[in-house]
Amino acid sequence: MPAVQETIDKVKAIDVDQYKYGFVTDIESEKGAKGLSEETVRFLSAKKSEPEWMTEWRLDALRRFQQMEEPTWARVSYPKIDFDDLYYWAAPKSVEGPKSLDEVDPELLETYAKLGIPLAEQEILAGVEPKNRVAVDAVFDSVSVVTTFKEELKKAGVIFCSISEALREYPDLVKKYLGSVVPVTDNFYATLNSAVFSDGSFVYVPEGVRCPMELSTYFRINEQNTGQFERTLIIADKGSYVSYLEGCTAPQRDENQLHAAVVELVALEDAEIKYSTVQNWFPGDKDGKGGIYNFVTKRGDCRGKNSKISWTQVETGSAITWKYPSCILRGENSRGEFYSIAVSNGHQQIDSGTKMIHLGKNTSSRVISKGISAGKSENTYRGLISAHRKASNARNFTQCDSLLIGQDCGAHTVPYIESKNASAQFEHEATTSKISDDQMFYCLQRGLSEEEAVALIVNGFVKDVIQQLPMEFAVEAQKLISISLEGSVG
Amino acid sequence: MLEIKNLHARIAEDETEILNGINLTVNPGEVHAIMGPNGSGKSTLSYILAGKDDYEVTEGEILFNGENMLEMEPDERAAAGMFLAFQYPIEIPGVATMEFLKTAMNAQRKARGEDPLSIPDFMKRVKAAASHLNVSMDMLKRPLNVGFSGGEKKRAEILQMSLLEPKLCVLDETDSGLDIDALRIVSEGVNKLRSPERAMVVITHYQRLLDHIVPDVVHVLSKGRIVKTGDKDLALELEKNGYADYVDTAA
Numbered sequence: 177m178p179a180v181q182e183t184i185d186k187v188k189a190i191d192v193d194q195y196k197y198g199f200v201t202d203i204e205s206e207k208g209a210k211g212l213s214e215e216t217v218r219f220l221s222a223k224k225s226e227p228e229w230m231t232e233w234r235l236d237a238l239r240r241f242q243q244m245e246e247p248t249w250a251r252v253s254y255p256k257i258d259f260d261d262l263y264y265w266a267a268p269k270s271v272e273g274p275k276s277l278d279e280v281d282p283e284l285l286e287t288y289a290k291l292g293i294p295l296a297e298q299e300i301l302a303g304v305e306p307k308n309r310v311a312v313d314a315v316f317d318s319v320s321v322v323t324t325f326k327e328e329l330k331k332a333g334v335i336f337c338s339i340s341e342a343l344r345e346y347p348d349l350v351k352k353y354l355g356s357v358v359p360v361t362d363n364f365y366a367t368l369n370s371a372v373f374s375d376g377s378f379v380y381v382p383e384g385v386r387c388p389m390e391l392s393t394y395f396r397i398n399e400q401n402t403g404q405f406e407r408t409l410i411i412a413d414k415g416s417y418v419s420y421l422e423g424c425t426a427p428q429r430d431e432n433q434l435h436a437a438v439v440e441l442v443a444l445e446d447a448e449i450k451y452s453t454v455q456n457w458f459p460g461d462k463d464g465k466g467g468i469y470n471f472v473t474k475r476g477d478c479r480g481k482n483s484k485i486s487w488t489q490v491e492t493g494s495a496i497t498w499k500y501p502s503c504i505l506r507g508e509n510s511r512g513e514f515y516s517i518a519v520s521n522g523h524q525q526i527d528s529g530t531k532m533i534h535l536g537k538n539t540s541s542r543v544i545s546k547g548i549s550a551g552k553s554e555n556t557y558r559g560l561i562s563a564h565r566k567a568s569n570a571r572n573f574t575q576c577d578s579l580l581i582g583q584d585c586g587a588h589t590v591p592y593i594e595s596k597n598a599s600a601q602f603e604h605e606a607t608t609s610k611i612s613d614d615q616m617f618y619c620l621q622r623g624l625s626e627e628e629a630v631a632l633i634v635n636g637f638v639k640d641v642i643q644q645l646p647m648e649f650a651v652e653a654q655k656l657i658s659i660s661l662e663g664s665v666g
Numbered sequence: 667m668l669e670i671k672n673l674h675a676r677i678a679e680d681e682t683e684i685l686n687g688i689n690l691t692v693n694p695g696e697v698h699a700i701m702g703p704n705g706s707g708k709s710t711l712s713y714i715l716a717g718k719d720d721y722e723v724t725e726g727e728i729l730f731n732g733e734n735m736l737e738m739e740p741d742e743r744a745a746a747g748m749f750l751a752f753q754y755p756i757e758i759p760g761v762a763t764m765e766f767l768k769t770a771m772n773a774q775r776k777a778r779g780e781d782p783l784s785i786p787d788f789m790k791r792v793k794a795a796a797s798h799l800n801v802s803m804d805m806l807k808r809p810l811n812v813g814f815s816g817g818e819k820k821r822a823e824i825l826q827m828s829l830l831e832p833k834l835c836v837l838d839e840t841d842s843g844l845d846i847d848a849l850r851i852v853s854e855g856v857n858k859l860r861s862p863e864r865a866m867v868v869i870t871h872y873q874r875l876l877d878h879i880v881p882d883v884v885h886v887l888s889k890g891r892i893v894k895t896g897d898k899d900l901a902l903e904l905e906k907n908g909y910a911d912y913v914d915t916a917a
């Protein structure tokens with residue numbers, strides 16, 4: 177589990193930075209006032225010592241948000257979210273965590289054990305209070321922290337820091353690109369995020385640089401009732417390359433938690449961005465209670481000629497997932513890819529897919545979506561492939577497969593295809609299959625347990641997508657998928 | 667090794683009686699052939715031995731090495747050494763045959779408290795077994811049974827059997843779909859597994875398989891009951907005269 181190791185490294189590095197952020201070890205959890213108002217926005221912007229233009233940007237977003245209606249077109253249902261009952265700012269706290277692993281939900285520990293996370297790292301994930309509790313929280317909660325690899329990255333000229341830091345250190349870059357892919361008014365959740373985003377990552381890879389390592393952050397939601405509004409901005413300048421990993425683990429089993437992140441990617445001429453996600457937030461208990469609401473806007477802009485953006489996602493967690501990582505294929509010859517595994521079990525609801533917007537000539541895109549539904553879950557693939565008037569020779573291939581486990585779940589495929597250019601070639605293939613009783617019996621006869629049999633068949637089903645993940649992430653993802661499907665048969 | 671006593675079974679769903687009091691004892695080292703007309707219950711018997719839950723045992727018992735087999739889950743039976751070569755092997759899409767073999771071997775080892783095989787050890791075993799059965803490496807890379815020809819499926823079954831080294835092998839019409847050469851190769855594969863510790867139950871319609879795999883005992887199953895037991899000559903006689911003599915006595 178390299179992501180965790182890295183977290184530990186980061187934690188070590190924070191010693192220095194915690195002073196910069198004004199943390200001291202004995203502070204209590206510091207929260208802004210509940211509710212969404214101009215005051216809240218000003219408070220959090222001030223807390224982060226943001227420049228004036230940023231505060232105004234947020235306030236503009238807030239005003240627009242207040243005019244907007246929550247969308248209802250997705251195939252998900254949930255109780256109405258009271259945005260005035262949420263906190264929009266939480267700094268790390270130094271108390272309240274479990275004193276040792278003995279006080280942590282054993283089920284959670286079992287999951288960690290199955291994932292092969294060493295004990296020391298389990299403590300950190302479970303929020304056990306070590307002496308450096310503040311530092312740990314600083315990594316996991318809203319305030320992102322500068323990374324360990326800073327030195328090496330600096331040598332390569334790569335900027336990788338929190339958005340807050342970027343706003344201080346590289347305001348011109350942020351100003352130039354923030355909101356240029358996902359405009360402030362793009363959609364309900366993105367607008368909300370624009371008003372109150374807490375923190376997130378900023379990456380800038382300069383012209384001609386191949387980023388020397390995979391960049392990754394490990395987000396975690398740690399506080400009750402704290403809406404999480406991450407904001408990530410990645411810019412790959414001409415001829416550069418970067419691979420970015422985002423991973424999440426569910427630390428707590430409490431009330432519904434809202435997560436509305438925005439991720440913007442910009443690839444200039446000849447640049448390539450590879451963005452991989454493993455998402456494993458708490459999906460709710462066996463009756464479907466609790467669990468994270470995940471409303472995410474992820475979009476990449478292939479702005480330059482020959483640029484390429486590829487999204488790979490493994491979605492196993494959250495009670496509700498509303499997420500459509502998309503590519504705008506603006507540059508001539510640019511390419512977008514979307515590889516997705518979406519696993520739903522229990523009472524989870526997933527409505528996810530992608531949009532490939534072909535604007536430029538000779539643009540191509542590829543979509544491979546693998547949906548697995550078990551339990552009483554609902555799993556919808558929603559995808560839009562469009563070619564605009566000038567997008568001659570646009571090409572898309574979409575393969576959309578669903579696997580059903582059990583009788584009570586649902587899989588749905590909703591493809592939208594729009595072509596305004598006669599030379600566009602779009603191909604769509606879809607299949608739905610079930611793990612049959614005969615297949616299960618056959619595997620059992622060979623000595624596999626029910627869980628091993630499901631894991632084997634499911635891993636076979638998703639392997640085209642797993643192959644797209646960086647090695648270390650692939651192993652973790654496979655384990656996660658198996659764990660997510662435990663108890664789905666028999 | 668295997669003792670079946672007065673076994674009565676029916677289809678769980680609609681309660682149709684299929685087996686009507688089967689008695690059968692198979693000792694270690696023995697090969698028993700079961701013959702009988704279509705629909706007489708041969709496959710049903712093999713499924714019940716393997717633990718398929720479509721069937722319900724209403725009377726009688728099955729002991730496997732003295733243990734009550736009916737209380738064991740299918741995977742527990744497999745780990746205890748029960749292997750069924752299916753009459754109709756099931757396709758497992760997306761799962762390479764090689765991967766399936768490794769998972770099955772290690773699952774059984776785990777259930778028996780043994781360590782998983784190392785990759786080189788596993789590869790060595792697979793290569794040896796595959797070459798004996800004339801199974802190509804290309805085939806091992808393909809998803810198990812998907813698009814395999816009838817004969818390839820049967821060879822894949824026997825390949826699994828050789829690698830899993832079961833104590834009790836039940837072969838359900840392994841000869842059907844095999845060409846003449848394949849029949850010989852597969853039979854040789856099966857014969858290699860014959861040993862004083864291992865028992866086999868071979869279900870077949872044809873004497874030609876029994877030319878290769880010579881049985882110690884031959885049974886005739888009709889309407890869910892064993893109506894005749896004899897030595898290998900019984901199979902020869904059936905080949906000549908059909909089932910008419912025995913099927914009537916069962917009615």
Ligand SMILES: Nc1ncnc2c1ncn2[C@@H]1O[C@H](COP(=O)(O)OP(=O)(O)OP(=O)(O)O)[C@@H](O)[C@H]1O
Nearest residue numbers: 677684702703704705706707708709710711720753
């Ligand atoms: N799951 C089931 N549902 C309905 N009928 C079944 C089921 N399983 C077996 N049967 C019926 O039980 C009877 C015995 O079937 P079985 O497959 O055991 O015969 P068999 O002796 O193996 O025949 P064959 O030589 O054709 O393979 C048949 O009439 C079959 O249709």
Ligand SMILES: [Mg+2]
Nearest residue numbers: 708709710753
């Ligand atoms: Mg049969």
